[in-house]
Amino acid sequence: MAVSTSSIRFPARADWPAQIASLLTLTGLAVLTLPTLYSFATIFWARTSDTHAPVVLAFIVVAFWRERHALNWSATPRAVACAFGTALFGAVLYFLGRSQSFYQLEGLGLIIVIAAAILLIGGFHGLRRYLFPCFMLLFVIPVPGSIADHLLVPLKMVLSQAVTDLFYALGYPISNHGVILNVGFYQLQIADACAGLRSLISLSAIGLLFVYLLPPSRPIVTVLLLLMTPLLALIANFLRVAVLVMITYYFGGDVGASAHELAALSEIVIVLAFFVLTRLLFEAIFGSGDETRRA
Amino acid sequence: MRRYALPAAALFLMLAICTAAAAHIAMRSLRVVGAGQMQVLGAIPGKVGHWTMVPMLIDPVQPSLVDALGQPVLVYDRIETRSFRRDDGTTIMLMLAYRRQQHQEDRVHSPELCYIAQGYVLNGARDVPIQTAAGPISARSFTAEGIDRREQVLYWIRTGDLISNQALNVRWEIFSEGLNGKLLDGLLVRASIVRPAGQAISAAADEKMLRAFLTELVSSSPSTLTRMLMGSDPTAT
Numbered sequence: 001m002a003v004s005t006s007s008i009r010f011p012a013r014a015d016w017p018a019q020i021a022s023l024l025t026l027t028g029l030a031v032l033t034l035p036t037l038y039s040f041a042t043i044f045w046a047r048t049s050d051t052h053a054p055v056v057l058a059f060i061v062v063a064f065w066r067e068r069h070a071l072n073w074s075a076t077p078r079a080v081a082c083a084f085g086t087a088l089f090g091a092v093l094y095f096l097g098r099s100q101s102f103y104q105l106e107g108l109g110l111i112i113v114i115a116a117a118i119l120l121i122g123g124f125h126g127l128r129r130y131l132f133p134c135f136m137l138l139f140v141i142p143v144p145g146s147i148a149d150h151l152l153v154p155l156k157m158v159l160s161q162a163v164t165d166l167f168y169a170l171g172y173p174i175s176n177h178g179v180i181l182n183v184g185f186y187q188l189q190i191a192d193a194c195a196g197l198r199s200l201i202s203l204s205a206i207g208l209l210f211v212y213l214l215p216p217s218r219p220i221v222t223v224l225l226l227l228m229t230p231l232l233a234l235i236a237n238f239l240r241v242a243v244l245v246m247i248t249y250y251f252g253g254d255v256g257a258s259a260h261e262l263a264a265l266s267e268i269v270i271v272l273a274f275f276v277l278t279r280l281l282f283e284a285i286f287g288s289g290d291e292t293r294r295a
Numbered sequence: 296m297r298r299y300a301l302p303a304a305a306l307f308l309m310l311a312i313c314t315a316a317a318a319h320i321a322m323r324s325l326r327v328v329g330a331g332q333m334q335v336l337g338a339i340p341g342k343v344g345h346w347t348m349v350p351m352l353i354d355p356v357q358p359s360l361v362d363a364l365g366q367p368v369l370v371y372d373r374i375e376t377r378s379f380r381r382d383d384g385t386t387i388m389l390m391l392a393y394r395r396q397q398h399q400e401d402r403v404h405s406p407e408l409c410y411i412a413q414g415y416v417l418n419g420a421r422d423v424p425i426q427t428a429a430g431p432i433s434a435r436s437f438t439a440e441g442i443d444r445r446e447q448v449l450y451w452i453r454t455g456d457l458i459s460n461q462a463l464n465v466r467w468e469i470f471s472e473g474l475n476g477k478l479l480d481g482l483l484v485r486a487s488i489v490r491p492a493g494q495a496i497s498a499a500a501d502e503k504m505l506r507a508f509l510t511e512l513v514s515s516s517p518s519t520l521t522r523m524l525m526g527s528d529p530t531a532t
Contacts, residue, residue, distance in 0.1 A: 021300035028304075028311030035315065043400065073300040080303060087307065091314040099321035100473040102399045113311070120303055145400050146462035149408050156411075177442050180414030189412070 018073045025117050032094060036110050039103060044142040052202035052268050053140050059209040060140070063133040066213070070130070075123035082124075087116035107141035132212060139205035143198055152197050156190045163190075163241050172249060183245055186253040190241065199264070203233035203271050210275050221282045228278055236271045240264075325473060327396060328455070329480040330526055333373045335519045336391050344511035346379035346387060353378075353489055356439075356446070358392045358409055370394065370401065371483075379508070385488065387508050392483040393523075397469055403452050403481040405460055407437060410448070415439040419498060422460075423449060425506055427513040429521050435460050436505070438498045445494070447501035448487040449509060455479030456526035484509070484524055 045053055075083065090112030097106030115134050119127045156179045164176040167183070174183045179190040207229030216222050240263045248256030341348045355376050359369045371392040379387045394403050407417055420437035434451040451458050457468045472479055486509055488501045513521055
C-alpha cells in the first residue's frame, strides 16, 4: 500500500501559521463540543447503561484521524465563504438547542459547525472525504425520550415474551406479565436499559463504522455485513436479557441487579466478536480476494 | 493559498466563543412561569358531585418511570392522591402530579409508560374529549390489565396553557415559549377505577363514570385549582 509522504504530516512542519490556525479552529470546536458532550454524558449516557455512544464516538474519532491529510488549509475562496455561511447556520441551531435544553437540535447544530470547520480547512475536497464520518456523528445524538419510549414498548413486550418462552421451554420456572418477569423467587423487569433501543442504534453504527474502517475486498461481503448488523444487535440484546435472567435465577435478585452494568459492557464485546467472526465466515465463503485488495 | 488560514481561524474561534456565551446567557435568563402555587393542589374539594372523599385503601400505580437498574424514578415536585366513593360503592382514585419546570427531555410523561413499567398490559387507548364548565379538554383513556385487577384510566396533561398528550405539540409549546424566555410548569391529572379481575362492569361504563367525575371536579374546584388543572383562561390574552 503506497502512502505519499507529503500527506503524513498535518500540516507541513515549517508552516507555523497554518499550525496555529489549526489550533485556533480546534479550540473553537472544543468551546462548543465539550459542554455538549458533558450534557449528553450526564443526562443521557450516565443515566441509562444501554447506550454505547461513547464507543461509537471513539470509532468516529479514528475515522476522522484517518482522513486528516485532507486538512491542509487548501480551501478555495468559494469554499471559505460557504464554510462561514454554514458555520453561522450551525451556530444558530446550536444556540437555539443549547439555550432551550433541546439536545437534539444542539447536537445537529454542532455537527453542522464541525462540517463547516472541515470545509474551511480542507475545502470541498476535504468535506467530501469527511462526509461519511460526519454523517455517523448523527448516531451519537441521543434519541429523544418520547420517541424512544413509544418504540421501546412493543420491543420490550416482544423481548419479555420471547425470553419467557425460551426459558419455560428449557424447564425453568418463569412467567411474565407485561414487562415484568417472575423467575424462581425473584422478579426481573425489562427496563428501558434491557431492551436497548439506544444500544441497537449504537451497535448498528459501530457495524457501519467497522465496515468503513476495514472495508472487505469483496462487495458482497460488505452488503451481507451491513444487512447482518441490525440482526446481530438484536441477538446480542436478547442474549443480554437471557444472561441476566440466568444470573437472577441462580444467584439472586441483588446479584442480578448489579450485573446490569456488566451486561452492558459485555454486550459490546460480544457484538464486536460477532462482527469479526461473521466477517471471517463470509470471507471464507466468498473468498478474500487478496489479489484485488484496494489500497 | 494558506494565507487565509490565520484570519479565518481567528474568525471561526470568535464565532464559536460568541455562540457558546450567548447560549449560556440565554439559558440562564429563562423565567419560570407557573399557573399558580403548588400548594393549591391540596385544595381538592371533599365532595365532587355524587362522590365523597374517603381514605385511600388501594395502592395507586406510582407515576414513575424506571431507570437502568429497574429502580423507580419519581420526577414530580408534588403529588396529591385522593380516593372518592359513590353510594353504590364504586371508588375513583384521583392523582395530580405536578412539575414546576417542563423541559424537552425532562417533563410530565404519559401514564401509559408508568403502567407498562409496572407490569400492566394496556389496550383500548384512545383520545377522549371532555367538555367542562371552564372549557374543552383533550383527555386520553386506556385499560390496564394487571395480574389480578383491571384499571380504567382517564387522564390529561397540561403544559403551560396547553392541554395535549402529543409529544410533538408539547415539545413545540415548550420550545416556542422558551424562545419568549418562559419555562412552563406541567400537571398530570389522572383518574382511575380499579376493579378485581373478572368483574362484569364494562370498561366503557367505567370510562363514562370517569368523564363525569372529572367534569364535576373542574366545576366544584375553587378557581385557583381550576387554573392549575386547566391553565389560564383561554379567552384571556
